Amino acid sequence: MNKIIPRITTFAVGLVFLASPLAWRASSAQDHSQMHHEQDAKPAKKSKAKSKKPAQSKSISQKSMPGMERAGMDHGAGHEGHEMKGFLGPYGMAREGSGTSWEPDISPHQGIHAQYGDWMTMWHAMFNGVYDNQGGPRGDTKTFFSGMVMGMAQRQVEASTFGLRAMVSPDPLMGASGYPNLLATGETADGRSHLVDRQHPHDLFMELAATYSYQFAKASSVFLYAGLPGEPALGPTAFMHRTSGLDNPEAPITHHWLDSTHIMFGVLTAGVVLDTVKLEASTFRGREPDQYRYDIEAPKLDSYSARASWNPTKELSMQVSWGHIESPEQLVPMVNENRITASLAYTTQFGDGNLWATTVAWGRKYNSPGNVLDGYLAESELIFKNGVTLFGRAERVQNDELLERGEIITGFEAPHPVFTVNKISVGGIYDFIRTQNMKFGVGALASRYGMPEALKSEYGDPTSYMVFARLKIQ
Numbered sequence: 001m002n003k004i005i006p007r008i009t010t011f012a013v014g015l016v017f018l019a020s021p022l023a024w025r026a027s028s029a030q031d032h033s034q035m036h037h038e039q040d041a042k043p044a045k046k047s048k049a050k051s052k053k054p055a056q057s058k059s060i061s062q063k064s065m066p067g068m069e070r071a072g073m074d075h076g077a078g079h080e081g082h083e084m085k086g087f088l089g090p091y092g093m094a095r096e097g098s099g100t101s102w103e104p105d106i107s108p109h110q111g112i113h114a115q116y117g118d119w120m121t122m123w124h125a126m127f128n129g130v131y132d133n134q135g136g137p138r139g140d141t142k143t144f145f146s147g148m149v150m151g152m153a154q155r156q157v158e159a160s161t162f163g164l165r166a167m168v169s170p171d172p173l174m175g176a177s178g179y180p181n182l183l184a185t186g187e188t189a190d191g192r193s194h195l196v197d198r199q200h201p202h203d204l205f206m207e208l209a210a211t212y213s214y215q216f217a218k219a220s221s222v223f224l225y226a227g228l229p230g231e232p233a234l235g236p237t238a239f240m241h242r243t244s245g246l247d248n249p250e251a252p253i254t255h256h257w258l259d260s261t262h263i264m265f266g267v268l269t270a271g272v273v274l275d276t277v278k279l280e281a282s283t284f285r286g287r288e289p290d291q292y293r294y295d296i297e298a299p300k301l302d303s304y305s306a307r308a309s310w311n312p313t314k315e316l317s318m319q320v321s322w323g324h325i326e327s328p329e330q331l332v333p334m335v336n337e338n339r340i341t342a343s344l345a346y347t348t349q350f351g352d353g354n355l356w357a358t359t360v361a362w363g364r365k366y367n368s369p370g371n372v373l374d375g376y377l378a379e380s381e382l383i384f385k386n387g388v389t390l391f392g393r394a395e396r397v398q399n400d401e402l403l404e405r406g407e408i409i410t411g412f413e414a415p416h417p418v419f420t421v422n423k424i425s426v427g428g429i430y431d432f433i434r435t436q437n438m439k440f441g442v443g444a445l446a447s448r449y450g451m452p453e454a455l456k457s458e459y460g461d462p463t464s465y466m467v468f469a470r471l472k473i474q
Helices: 004-018 021-040 044-051 453-459
Strands: 111-116 119-133 141-157 160-168 179-188 194-199 205-217 220-227 267-274 277-284 303-313 316-325 336-350 354-368 372-383 388-399 419-434 438-450 463-473
Touching (some): 119 179, 141 179, 179 388, 179 419
Antiparallel strands (some): 111 119, 119 141, 119 463, 160 205, 205 220, 220 267, 267 277, 277 303, 303 316, 316 336, 372 388, 419 438, 438 463
16 A cells, blocks of 8 residues: 555646646647648638637537636637547536536536647646634634645547546645534544534545546447546535535535545446436445545445436436445444435526526435435525626435544444434625636635524524635636
8 A cells, every 4th residue: 555655646646737737838839839830821811711710609518608718728710629528428528527427518617628649638726715613502613725626638549538537635734623514424533533513624635536438329338437536426426516516615514415425445437328328336445534634545345336317408417326335434334324315406507608507416324223314405506707606505414423422432333313404505706816717706605504402402503604715727
């Protein structure tokens, strides 16, 4: 394992470097030079006719929409063929979310592109500086830094597509205990006690994955995905990647009901794409990341899942999935989990280049031994062309981890009482600096809670809020 970590670190840094702005500028300059040379060799009349083509919008997914600037790609006529296609199938890149999940085809496709020989690359980044104030007796305050940097590389050889993906996060810098988030539970900060009313930090390495797909028909393909870490075929697109939630800096309290498997140390997925339908199955390591956030944990394929996805229109994406997760929690290793999820994501354009994205999702955990617990989520985001983004989220969760547990000695616990809790959050961002490849803005959000009388003595009647600054490079 000591030998694996430096190799994977080198891979991650190298991939991000390949897709760096310097590479993009070099590619851009080369493309412009080639374009001017071709124009000089043609009659002036024909050149003028061509120069009008980039201004014409050919489809909604290529129109100028919030966050959809295709940096380094719109140099002139004829460059549309260089745009990345999907890693897993013969469709647009915008369809692909985290891991092998799907989003609506009309989703914004953000990234800075470059060409390195036969390899196409893309990278993007987002960082949040947050002041967090969670109210009530069990609340806390903290200032922290979160975000991610993601790089991709793709090469096409006839009907085959090879892909590499790397994603790293500054989350470990916030400390082992993460940040205050009332009613959130899951994982551990120190290997001895559960994190309760806090969101755990994500690992430094969020994804290091390779993909291969083979197109066997006009709209169909088979694919393989391998990650260390990676994301199995289970649940909707992870919250920080789906359009309806990516601008909200606070993790949903349904995270461990829907998409907590987005960082698993050891994932193998195989699937088939049949036009608008995707069927896939995974085997993966079920144990969630431990309290050491900078390492690469040993892979172990002891869990499995399956997912069916369907994009019936360019605005709509649906999925249903099931998984068996072996011993997910480090502190209760004798408890396994079966999970079923279903979700619907809807994204549409309205007005003059504005975007509206909504996700509704349900997840059910069957703990064995333990309780059966449901979680519901509805979130929505409005992205306006003038730099204003508004978002909201409503959640309802059955949770049996809200009472403090203390140290785990025996490795096994009897089922705890189940409490049904609710949370509603609303907020927004104003990007007052906007360029082709960067947005910088400030935002805020506020949250209110609903809980049974049995918990009010613990929580009171809290109101929580966050104030943050956000930098997005795309």
